[in-house]
Amino acid sequence: MEYRKLGSTGLEVSRLCLGCMSFGPPAEPTKPWQLIWPWTLDEMDASQVIRHALESGINFFDTANVYSAGASEVIVGRALAKYAQRDEIVLATKVFGRMSDGPNGAGLSRKAILAEIDNSLRRLGVDYVDLYQIHRFDPDTPVEETLEALHDVVRAGKTRYIGASSMYAWQFAKMLHTAELHSWAQFATMQDHYNLLYREEEREMLPLCADQGVGVITWSPFARGRLTRDWDQITLRSKTDDEPAKHLYVDQDRPIVELVGEVAAQRHAKRAQVALAWLLSKPVVTAPIIGVTRIGQLDDALGALTLELSPDEISRLETPYEPHRISGH
Secondary structure (H helix, E strand, C coil), X not given: CCEEECCCCCCEEECCEEECCCECCCCCCCCCCCECCCCCECHHHHHHXXXXXXXXXXXXXXXXXXXXXXXXXXXXXXXXHHHCCHHHCEEEEEECCCCCCCCCCCCCCHHHHHHHHHHHHHHHCCCCEEEEEECCCCCCCCHHHHHHHHHHHHHCCCEEEEEEECCCHHHHHHHHHHHHHCCCCCEEEEECECECCECHHHCCHHHHHHHHCCEECCECCCCCCHHHCCCCCCCHHHHHCCHHHHCCCCHHHHHHHHHHHHHHXXXXXXXXXXXXXXXXXXXXXXXXXXXXXXXXXXXXXXXHHHCCCCHXXXXXXXXXXXXXXCCCC
């Protein structure tokens, strides 16, 4: 396993981060705002994936309070307590999404942040997380309130670093500047939507992160599985995607998917490995976040660490790209 510094920090993380959105009892949501799905792994199967990741050298795990309505944090916490030493792993979770009914059940107010960090720590069974991330930008809360609350979470020892996820570059720049102005904790990471089929982050967000020394940990490296299979192949997840997700990747992306298949065949590799190898070729990317539902998928992802694409292969994969509407914010 390769390890890399997380942004400008001294923290070392594995080159791949295990995303834990796919962990939780398969079910249908009982409330419209719950992120619960029929394709997730129960605790027994999820624990085996986590154990295999640890045995493969992965030390970086990313979850969120909203995943499976908190069940993901419970499963991750139990598995890591069983199979790993706390100081040897880098544990990340997120706050923003709705966790309860009522006006204060979501968002990035001081009340929400201070309540949800304690709830996440309780579910994870730990005294602190290594990285606490705002899951989205909250336009209804002053950035000063959010940033001071995050600073206080750091000062209280409940997280070592803070991070952000999917927003416009101007919003992130505003938060970076405001935190610097008040000498509050600075963001160590940006978790954004980036893959061969969605490259809009290259316009502003990725250059901003490179300039500011912010580590980039990308989500959806396989474009919801599109980059790992034939274009017309249907999966349980694709059947249950919400409407915005169903229309994110469109027919203009088909040539890229086909090229991934061609390069994979020529290199005797898996399509997932080609998609990940492309991301790993980008200096600004610290660690793609990989989500899996089978140990074999994890092994495929690990194989990308030894697959180095040539400049010609990278150019071939990138050339057909066409602009997309902004997604994921």
